[in-house]
Amino acid sequence: MILPQDYTxxxxxxxxxxxxxxxxxxxxxxxxxxxxxxxHVQESLFGTSEEVxxxxxxxxxxxxxxxxxxxxxxxxRLYYAFLSEQEQIENLxxxxxxxxxxxxxxIDADFANQDVLKVTQVAKSVGREKHRMEAFVRFRLxxxxxxxxxxxxxxxxxPLISAHFKRRYADQKWVIYDxxxxxxxxxxxxxxxxxxxxxxxxxDATKTTSDFFATEELEFQTLWQxxxxxxxxxxxxxxxxxxxxxxxxxxxxxxxxxx
Amino acid sequence: MSFERTQEKLKxxxxxxxxxxxxxxxxxxxxxxxxxxxxxxxxxICHSYTEDxxxxxxxxxxxxxxxxxxxxxxxxxxxxDIKRAAFQVQEVVDLTIxxxxxxYIEGLFLSSGIFKSADYTMERLVAxxxxxxxxxxxxxxxxxxSIPGASDELMxxxxxxxxxxxxxxxxxxxxxxxxxxxEKNREDFIKPMVKVKxxxxxxxxxxxxxxxxxxxxxxxxxxxxxxGASGESDQQIMWTSNYFYKKFNLKRVYYSGYIxxxxxxxxxxxxxxxxxxxxNRLYQTDWLMRFYGxxxxxxxxxxxxxxxxxxxxxxxWALRNLEQFPVDVxxxxxxxxxxxxxxxxxxxxxxxxxxxxxxxxxxxLQKMGVALNRAKYFLICQSRDFERRDLTGPQLxxxxxxxxxxxxxxxxxxxxSLFE
Numbered sequence: 228m229i230l231p232q233d234y235t236x237x238x239x240x241x242x243x244x245x246x247x248x249x250x251x252x253x254x255x256x257x258x259x260x261x262x263x264x265x266x267h268v269q270e271s272l273f274g275t276s277e278e279v280x281x282x283x284x285x286x287x288x289x290x291x292x293x294x295x296x297x298x299x300x301x302x303x304r305l306y307y308a309f310l311s312e313q314e315q316i317e318n319l320x321x322x323x324x325x326x327x328x329x330x331x332x333x334i335d336a337d338f339a340n341q342d343v344l345k346v347t348q349v350a351k352s353v354g355r356e357k358h359r360m361e362a363f364v365r366f367r368l369x370x371x372x373x374x375x376x377x378x379x380x381x382x383x384x385x386p387l388i389s390a391h392f393k394r395r396y397a398d399q400k401w402v403i404y405d406x407x408x409x410x411x412x413x414x415x416x417x418x419x420x421x422x423x424x425x426x427x428x429x430x431d432a433t434k435t436t437s438d439f440f441a442t443e444e445l446e447f448q449t450l451w452q453x454x455x456x457x458x459x460x461x462x463x464x465x466x467x468x469x470x471x472x473x474x475x476x477x478x479x480x481x482x483x484x485x486x
Numbered sequence: 487m488s489f490e491r492t493q494e495k496l497k498x499x500x501x502x503x504x505x506x507x508x509x510x511x512x513x514x515x516x517x518x519x520x521x522x523x524x525x526x527x528x529x530x531i532c533h534s535y536t537e538d539x540x541x542x543x544x545x546x547x548x549x550x551x552x553x554x555x556x557x558x559x560x561x562x563x564x565x566x567d568i569k570r571a572a573f574q575v576q577e578v579v580d581l582t583i584x585x586x587x588x589x590y591i592e593g594l595f596l597s598s599g600i601f602k603s604a605d606y607t608m609e610r611l612v613a614x615x616x617x618x619x620x621x622x623x624x625x626x627x628x629x630x631x632s633i634p635g636a637s638d639e640l641m642x643x644x645x646x647x648x649x650x651x652x653x654x655x656x657x658x659x660x661x662x663x664x665x666x667x668x669e670k671n672r673e674d675f676i677k678p679m680v681k682v683k684x685x686x687x688x689x690x691x692x693x694x695x696x697x698x699x700x701x702x703x704x705x706x707x708x709x710x711x712x713x714g715a716s717g718e719s720d721q722q723i724m725w726t727s728n729y730f731y732k733k734f735n736l737k738r739v740y741y742s743g744y745i746x747x748x749x750x751x752x753x754x755x756x757x758x759x760x761x762x763x764x765x766n767r768l769y770q771t772d773w774l775m776r777f778y779g780x781x782x783x784x785x786x787x788x789x790x791x792x793x794x795x796x797x798x799x800x801x802x803w804a805l806r807n808l809e810q811f812p813v814d815v816x817x818x819x820x821x822x823x824x825x826x827x828x829x830x831x832x833x834x835x836x837x838x839x840x841x842x843x844x845x846x847x848x849x850x851l852q853k854m855g856v857a858l859n860r861a862k863y864f865l866i867c868q869s870r871d872f873e874r875r876d877l878t879g880p881q882l883x884x885x886x887x888x889x890x891x892x893x894x895x896x897x898x899x900x901x902x903s904l905f906e
Contacts (some may be wrong), residue, residue: 336839339850362533366588374587395525397518398623399587446489447584450496454585457500458546459536462745463760468539472532483534483590 233274235261239281242309245317246286248279262317296327301335307350310383356380357387364403365482368441374401377432385412389419433479448482455483498571502551502562503597507742511543511592511627514649514705522623526649531592544595545585549573549610553599557667559715561747562599578614586626593627604635615647632678641681650705651682658726662716682707683734706737714761715744715753720793721786724771728782741768767793774800777831778824801827805879815867816845828861859890
């Protein structure tokens with residue numbers, strides 16, 4: 228609920244943009260501030276709203292300040308929780324940062340403080356999604372010799388998984404594309420770049436057709452599906468546990484679940 | 487690689503390998519420094535889960551299911567009338583590489599039936615690993631089976647290419663082994679284990695002097711025991727397990743509830759339920775030994791030879807040792823907090839951190855994720871509200887069981903169903 232005396236800062240959705248807002252509110256000594264992403268902005272009859280332009284110098288200064296008052300764990304927690312894209316996450320992070328900045332001791336382990344606990348929990352679920360994507364990415368070899376994977380993660384985890392895949396698949400070209408957020412990572416044997424693709428109209432991400440993919444690709448998918456079936460022990464069947472580990476929303480891009 | 491032939495073999499040899507429960511891919515230190523393929527540092531990854539809820543992390547196959555032995559509990563025993571197949575070295579290499587490139591797996595778990603001799607079999611397992619490392623520049627995870635009776639030289643070579651080596655003792659007691667696998671003896675299992683243990687010790691000391699000492703089985707050794715095939719007690723299982731952890735520095739012991747696969751009268755018959763709940767209680771005990779600071783004899787001893795299936799082993803221990811409770815959440819040391827039923831190590835860590843800032847109360851504990859339905863009887867905190875009744879162990883147990891539902895309810899109370 229936005230009240231008449233409230234002040235809303237609107238930013239572009241980047242982490243640096245968010246930190247610029249933090250700079251701004253300390254600079255102008257604003258109280259009762261809401262920080263909102265541009266795409267989330269709700270028009271309100273009350274209060275004042277201002278768009279803050281991302282300024283790397285300012286965001287850098289804020290980050291340096293945060294560095295002095297948080298542990299490495301606490302800092303990465305802030306970034307992870309930010310990537311959850313949850314509504315109001317900015318305000319929660321802001322309270323965490325304010326608490327950290329005004330305290331004399333490091334507060335990252337104060338789990339009885341509800342903001343610290345909440346940020347920790349959100350960061351943990353983002354971490355879980357990161358780990359899931361490291362597991363559930365399924366590369367498919369295209370006709371051009373590129374390993375292509377499409378995902379739709381719950382949170383914006385591409386920035387978190389980039390290093391893992393770069394290290395692991397150093398000798399093959401690959402793309403991991405987030406269809407939900409419409410951007411991806413492309414590794415060209417040297418660097419990982421952020422890309423935007425315009426996928427062909429007839430491209431169905433759940434299907435592996437010979438229009439786009441190499442012939443051997445279908446064979447290896449079949450072998451993988453066979454393996455997945457053979458390694459199961461029917462007398463121990465436990466679908467509840469299965470679904471807990473592999474929630475249904477991920478099935479559509481998991482080749483072993485497509486048979 | 488002919489697709490159809492490989493497909494047929496894969497089905498047979500994956501099916502035969504699935505009774506080996508180990509699927510860990512963590513704990514190695516093999517990084518991809520040469521722009522090759524793969525990386526096995528740090529955390530393991532489960533890329534999928536089968537419908538029985540088990541992790542799929544490695545391509546787990548047998549090189550062959552031809553076997554000269556006739557162990558009663560084993561599906562590939564000589565006398566069993568099943569389809570047999572054998573992979574060629576190159577086929578396994580191709581499958582591993584292509585599965586890995588698609589991010590299906592963390593690496594390879596290669597076991598085998600024993601054909602011709604132990605050394606002949608071990609040699610082929612080593613050949614696969616060697617080819618993956620040297621020809622394919624593969625840095626993913628490799629788990630090889632140590633074949634009982636294989637020579638020291640081969641075991642040494644295996645450790646240079648594999649991240650983990652394991653040999654399954656399978657039957658927890660010597661008597662059981664004699665009954666079910668009369669051709670085998672304990673010493674054959676133990677010999678390769680000793681060799682690998684000594685090589686790891688040697689590596690660790692040489693590593694201090696010469697940094698470039700080639701790695702030796704960086705993810706260590708593991709083993710597996712079959713549960714419920716030879717009438718052994720939980721005490722026998724866990725004491726054996728403890729012995730192997732201590733004596734051979736094992737990283738893991740796996741417990742595998744026996745899945746009936748034969749009509750042999752020495753074994754539980756086909757159709758007998760897999761003892762999954764018992765298996766779970768054994769794993770919990772294993773965790774208490776490895777991470778919670780318990781000694782095995784505190785949980786299982788001559789007076790308590792089997793675990794209580796109704797409650798977890800930590801709660802079972804606490805109910806027998808009520809004089810050690812209640813514990814003050816704001817004062818107790820780590821060791822004692824870890825012994826409180828309902829507190830996992832993550833909660834213990836959170837409590838230790840959080841109480842530096844303020845005294846903790848029930849609400850704090852609940853929000854942090856403590857299982858208060860059990861813990862509340864064993865704790866006091868910043869609150870006047872705590873269990874004041876002087877309850878006996880059995881009273882407390884029935885109180886806790888009344889107020890909680892086990893996911894094993896069905897197994898615990900097999901009710902007759904009239905309308906099925």
